[in-house]
Amino acid sequence: MSIIAPIAHHTVQASPGPSELLRLADLHVAITTPRRTIQAVRGVDLDLQAGEILALVGESGSGKTMTAASIVGLLPRPAARITQGCILFQGRDLLAAGTRDRQRILRQDIAFIVQSSLTSLNPTSTIGRQLADMIAFRNGLGRSQARREAVRWLGEVGIDAAERVMASYPHRLSGGMRQRVLIAMAINSRPKLIIADEPTTALDTATQKQILALLARIRDSYGIAILLITHDFGVVSFLSDRIAVMQHGRIVETGPTARVLAAPRHPYTATLIDAVPRLDHPLPRPAPGVISEQDRPAILARSAGR
Numbered sequence: 001m002s003i004i005a006p007i008a009h010h011t012v013q014a015s016p017g018p019s020e021l022l023r024l025a026d027l028h029v030a031i032t033t034p035r036r037t038i039q040a041v042r043g044v045d046l047d048l049q050a051g052e053i054l055a056l057v058g059e060s061g062s063g064k065t066m067t068a069a070s071i072v073g074l075l076p077r078p079a080a081r082i083t084q085g086c087i088l089f090q091g092r093d094l095l096a097a098g099t100r101d102r103q104r105i106l107r108q109d110i111a112f113i114v115q116s117s118l119t120s121l122n123p124t125s126t127i128g129r130q131l132a133d134m135i136a137f138r139n140g141l142g143r144s145q146a147r148r149e150a151v152r153w154l155g156e157v158g159i160d161a162a163e164r165v166m167a168s169y170p171h172r173l174s175g176g177m178r179q180r181v182l183i184a185m186a187i188n189s190r191p192k193l194i195i196a197d198e199p200t201t202a203l204d205t206a207t208q209k210q211i212l213a214l215l216a217r218i219r220d221s222y223g224i225a226i227l228l229i230t231h232d233f234g235v236v237s238f239l240s241d242r243i244a245v246m247q248h249g250r251i252v253e254t255g256p257t258a259r260v261l262a263a264p265r266h267p268y269t270a271t272l273i274d275a276v277p278r279l280d281h282p283l284p285r286p287a288p289g290v291i292s293e294q295d296r297p298a299i300l301a302r303s304a305g306r
């Protein structure tokens with residue numbers, strides 16, 4: 001994985017606190033298309049403490065994925081590039097680090113989980129093979145020991161029928177099972193940070209809740225910090241300690257989850273929260289004529305599913 005130079009470095013004045021894991025300072029990402037250049041990320045400042053779950057929330061196109069991709073060196077090349085800023089991981093600037101150092105940090109300490117779990121797995125290889133190969137490679141284990149470890153990690157992520165899943169090809173598993181497998185792949189190296197980009201978006205509501213509960217348990221058991229990227233405030237309230245709200249490439253509000261949900265300070269945050277109908281809160285008050293009585297059952301059904 002590599003990150004595109006040249007980069008105008010931002011000077012970070014304060015040294016990181018003892019528990020600061022990740023800091024983005026004045027991060028800018030530009031995307032050049034044949035027709036124009038888009039400033040996808042426009043000066044993002046963000047910090048994440050060890051063991052913390054921070055939700056990065058915003059509508060589609062607000063720049064969440066470009067921010068995450070910058071951290072793990074997966075910006076779509078050659079169109080996208082970091083034009084300014086720095087990314088500190090445990091005080092080290094990933095953008096200034098040598099390729100080997102950066103790759104070592106990304107391999108050992110930062111795991112990236114994306115939404116589309118089918119494309120993240122090799123369709124021609126069994127789950128057991130993929131997981132055991134990864135464990136063997138990372139830990140220098142022999143085949144049978146790596147296999148035993150693979151079964152153990154599948155158990156860790158709540159897969160009971162581990163032997164059956166080991167023998168399965170990815171397309172034979174449900175979306176929730178595949179996401180559990182990806183989480184097992186992410187955590188077996190005991191990273192310090194998981195970046196999860198819309199990890200539950202493609203799943204049904206019950207499975208979403210199970211996967212979110214699993215992520216919470218992983219944080220509690222292993223102290224792994226999670227940067228959770230989502231457009232869904234329902235997901236955020238379930239899982240995160242803190243929220244950062246992103247709009248048009250900028251962070252417009254950051255705060256503890258309970259405070260942000262109860263008393264949003266930025267109008268955009270309030271709009272996003274209001275857009276989530278829930279049964280335990282009054283339904284958002286629609287402008288007259290916008291939501292008719294006929295629409296109401298559908299909204300209530302959606303809200304009941306959360």
Ligand SMILES: Nc1ncnc2c1ncn2[C@@H]1O[C@H](COP(=O)(O)OP(=O)(O)OP(=O)(O)O)[C@@H](O)[C@H]1O
Pocket residue numbers: 031033038040058059060061062063064065066067076079231
């Ligand atoms: N490969 C690409 N080529 C051109 N523009 C892109 C590309 N990927 C993203 N963009 C643009 O960059 C901006 C930020 O996109 P980004 O994917 O980071 O948003 P997002 O908040 O993650 O939204 P979503 O949840 O839909 O992925 C948007 O204007 C988007 O259209």
